[in-house]
Amino acid sequence: xxxxxxxxxxxxxxxxxxxxxxxxxxxxxxxxxxxxxxxxxxxxxxxxxxxxxxxxxxxxxxxxxxxxxxxxxxxxxxxxxxxxxxxxxxxxxxxxxxxxxxxxxxxxxxxxxxxxxxxxxxxxxxxxxxxxxxxxxxxxxxxxxxxxxxxxxxxxxxxxxxxxxxxxxxxxxxxxxxxxxxxxxxxxxxxxxxxxxxxxxxxxxxxxxxxxxxxxxxxxxxxxxxxxxxxxxxxxxxxxxxxxxxxxxxxxxxxxxxxxxxxxxxxxxx
Amino acid sequence: xxxxxxxxxxxxxxxxxxxxxxxxxxxxxxxxxxxxxxxxxxxxxxxxxxxxxxxxxxxxxxxxxxxxxxxxxxxxxxxxxxxxxxxxxxxxxxxxxxxxxxxxxxxxxxxxxxxxxxxxxxxxxxxxxxxxxxxxxxxxxxxxxxxxxxxxxxxxxxxxxxxxxxxxxxxxxxxxxxxxxxxxxxxxxxxxxxxxxxxxxxxxxxxxxxxxxxxxxxxxxxxxxxxxxxxxxxxxxxxxxxxxxxxxxxxxxxxxxxxxxxxxxxxxxxxxxxxxxxxxxxxxxxxxxxxxxxxxxxxxxxxxxxxxxxxxxxxxxxxxxxxxxxxxxxxxxxxxxxxxxxxxxxxxxxxxxxxxxxxxxxxxxxxxxxxxxxxxxxxxxxxxxxxxxxxxxxxxxxxxxxxxx
Numbered sequence: 001x002x003x004x005x006x007x008x009x010x011x012x013x014x015x016x017x018x019x020x021x022x023x024x025x026x027x028x029x030x031x032x033x034x035x036x037x038x039x040x041x042x043x044x045x046x047x048x049x050x051x052x053x054x055x056x057x058x059x060x061x062x063x064x065x066x067x068x069x070x071x072x073x074x075x076x077x078x079x080x081x082x083x084x085x086x087x088x089x090x091x092x093x094x095x096x097x098x099x100x101x102x103x104x105x106x107x108x109x110x111x112x113x114x115x116x117x118x119x120x121x122x123x124x125x126x127x128x129x130x131x132x133x134x135x136x137x138x139x140x141x142x143x144x145x146x147x148x149x150x151x152x153x154x155x156x157x158x159x160x161x162x163x164x165x166x167x168x169x170x171x172x173x174x175x176x177x178x179x180x181x182x183x184x185x186x187x188x189x190x191x192x193x194x195x196x197x198x199x200x201x202x203x204x205x206x207x208x209x210x211x212x213x214x215x216x217x218x219x220x221x222x223x224x225x226x227x228x229x230x231x232x233x234x235x236x237x238x239x240x241x242x243x244x245x246x247x248x249x250x251x252x253x254x255x256x257x258x259x260x261x262x263x264x265x266x267x268x269x270x
Numbered sequence: 271x272x273x274x275x276x277x278x279x280x281x282x283x284x285x286x287x288x289x290x291x292x293x294x295x296x297x298x299x300x301x302x303x304x305x306x307x308x309x310x311x312x313x314x315x316x317x318x319x320x321x322x323x324x325x326x327x328x329x330x331x332x333x334x335x336x337x338x339x340x341x342x343x344x345x346x347x348x349x350x351x352x353x354x355x356x357x358x359x360x361x362x363x364x365x366x367x368x369x370x371x372x373x374x375x376x377x378x379x380x381x382x383x384x385x386x387x388x389x390x391x392x393x394x395x396x397x398x399x400x401x402x403x404x405x406x407x408x409x410x411x412x413x414x415x416x417x418x419x420x421x422x423x424x425x426x427x428x429x430x431x432x433x434x435x436x437x438x439x440x441x442x443x444x445x446x447x448x449x450x451x452x453x454x455x456x457x458x459x460x461x462x463x464x465x466x467x468x469x470x471x472x473x474x475x476x477x478x479x480x481x482x483x484x485x486x487x488x489x490x491x492x493x494x495x496x497x498x499x500x501x502x503x504x505x506x507x508x509x510x511x512x513x514x515x516x517x518x519x520x521x522x523x524x525x526x527x528x529x530x531x532x533x534x535x536x537x538x539x540x541x542x543x544x545x546x547x548x549x550x551x552x553x554x555x556x557x558x559x560x561x562x563x564x565x566x567x568x569x570x571x572x573x574x575x576x577x578x579x580x581x582x583x584x585x586x587x588x589x590x591x592x593x594x595x596x597x598x599x600x601x602x603x604x605x606x607x608x609x610x611x612x613x614x615x616x617x618x619x620x621x622x623x624x625x626x627x628x629x630x631x632x633x634x635x636x637x638x639x640x641x642x643x644x645x646x647x648x649x650x651x652x653x654x655x656x657x658x659x660x661x662x663x664x665x666x667x668x669x670x671x672x673x674x675x
Contacts, residue, residue, distance in 0.1 A: 001600070001601045001602040002569075002570070002571040002576065002599075002600045002601075002602060003568065003569070003570045003571065003597040003598070003599055003600065003602060003605065003606075003637075004570065004571050004572075004597060004598040004599075004600055004633070005570040005571065005572045005577070005579060005595070005596075005597055006595075006596035006597060006598060006636060008596070014659075022659070022660040022661060023659065023660050024659060024660075025659045025660075026636075026659060028598060028633075028636070028658070029658060029659040029661055032633075032634065032658070032661065033661070089572070089573050089574070090598075090633070092574060093574065
């Protein structure tokens with residue numbers, strides 16, 4: 001239990017963390033991103049743009065110089081991240097040690113597995129557009145011991161989920177179909193069924209329909225119904241309903257605000 | 271420092287001016303007069319003279335008038351109290367400049383009877399309107415002026431308790447000062463008490479009145495000074511310009527004590543303070559009216575080490591002290607302050623829970639702590655949720671709490 005004292009950092013031009021779609025305003029935020037999302041920062045994160053941010057905005061010229069020299073020395077570039085964590089004083093030495101182990105574990109992964117971890121990380125951060133790019137690249141990987149049908153099935157499933165969250169339902173349907181062909185998982189089939197119920201243009205092929213027993217269909221139907229009811233009762237829907245009950249002026253202002261919010265959110269994720 | 275150093279004791283009745291290491295003391299009644307026929311202004315005795323001649327209209331109690339945003343109509347024109355005080359200050363500051371032939375001002379220290387934020391702010395604003403920079407001005411209390419004056423004397427005068435009676439037209443005040451030698455720094459504590467036994471100075475003109483006043487003051491002195499070891503006692507104020515009426519008091523005070531009669535103690539003290547310049551108590555900690563008697567600090571983690579950060583130190587001016595610190599709680603849901611009393615060295619822990627702050631992962635809430643003081647004994651703490659950048663945006667949650675020190 002303690003309070004960390006924050007140094008005064010008067011950042012005028014924040015660092016844009018492209019992969020996450022966020023601006024970073026302090027050394028603590030920078031440390032947090034590095035520590036919590038190692039897969040996103042292991043490759044080419046420490047570059048001239050970051051050094052300029054450290055030097056000019058965070059007033060950490062000495063750290064920037066140290067990193068510059070480290071990168072030129074040809075030593076393990078991952079160590080540059082530990083140097084940042086140590087100098088920014090947000091994590092303890094024990095935590096920096098833990099990060100070193102995490103980074104080493106990631107490096108030991110097969111390149112395809114590492115890429116998938118990165119894409120999964122982006123998916124969890126709702127960066128679906130960026131995750132799609134990586135999943136699609138993974139599909140070009142030649143099959144091997146590590147990159148087998150099961151692996152590809154999972155990649156296709158996650159790709160489908162990305163598309164679904166971006167409301168590109170036809171692409172999602174196609175990805176789930178391909179995923180099902182690879183690993184025949186019920187969870188994927190259920191998603192295909194759900195999509196066909198949500199969008200009538202998406203029709204399950206005969207081959208897939210044969211896989212769905214009446215019992216399964218009944219369970220999934222119930223689940224979808226419950227999900228729809230739950231969505232109806234959600235805070236966001238209630239807020240929207242409330243907005244529509246307001247007078248024209250307030251409603252229009254609220255609509256404009258809501259649409260702007262959705263657009264921004266969508267642009268960020270796609 | 272090349273500019274002129276000036277100490278001013280500004281009261282409603284009189285204004286004293288002194289410059290460091292100079293004996294000359296200007297005593298000017300705090301009044302201003304405007305010529306009835308021309309835009310000419312006079313201050314002090316000159317103002318009285320013009321009023322008596324009948325060609326001027328006088329305004330007195332300028333400090334009070336300015337402080338309560340009052341107005342006065344002179345020659346058909348309504349003037350604000352602040353404006354009149356500004357004209358007064360402008361004129362009196364020319365006196366030392368003319369005497370020592372130094373136009374440029376180095377430091378100006380104004381001592382006032384009772385320091386409060388409104389008065390301090392108003393005087394600073396007025397002085398800045400005279401073209402004097404903020405860092406060239408200090409506003410201090412009479413107690414602080416007393417401390418600086420006493421410490422400018424020989425050590426034997428202040429190596430024990432120092433007492434002072436200030437007998438003016440508005441009342442009787444007793445000051446007491448002690449020097450405490452600590453391990454790190456010398457601390458000087460001064461306190462005062464406004465005594466109920468105020469005396470109308472006009473009664474001193476008659477022998478019977480003087481005799482009565484002597485008995486009253488002697489009994490006050492006996493009450494205030496009993497069982498204490500004094501190295502010196504000062505007598506100041508208009509009432510002590512003549513001490514013929516105070517035979518009994520002098521007899522009591524002068525037994526085994528050094529007694530000094532000095533006029534302009536507060537202006538002389540302010541002049542000594544001006545010599546210290548803009549630095550805040552470099553050589554000793556000053557505890558008196560307008561300054562904090564306790565130190566407020568926090569234990570924080572800095573570069574992996576637990577460190578104690580001072581939010582406000584004993585001796586800081588409470589009315590212009592604003593501390594802003596940003597912290598990030600690590601497995602902690604409160605902000606804790608340590609209040610250390612100067613006298614007892616006792617420590618008190620004050621914990622303010624971060625109630626209503628959004629729930630976020632650990633170490634992702636930046637809390638801005640702002641501390642201001644409402645008076646010497648009351649601290650106002652404001653805790654604001656600053657979030658964690660765009661990763662965890664700030665909410666509008668803030669907690670404001672008054673803490674008795």
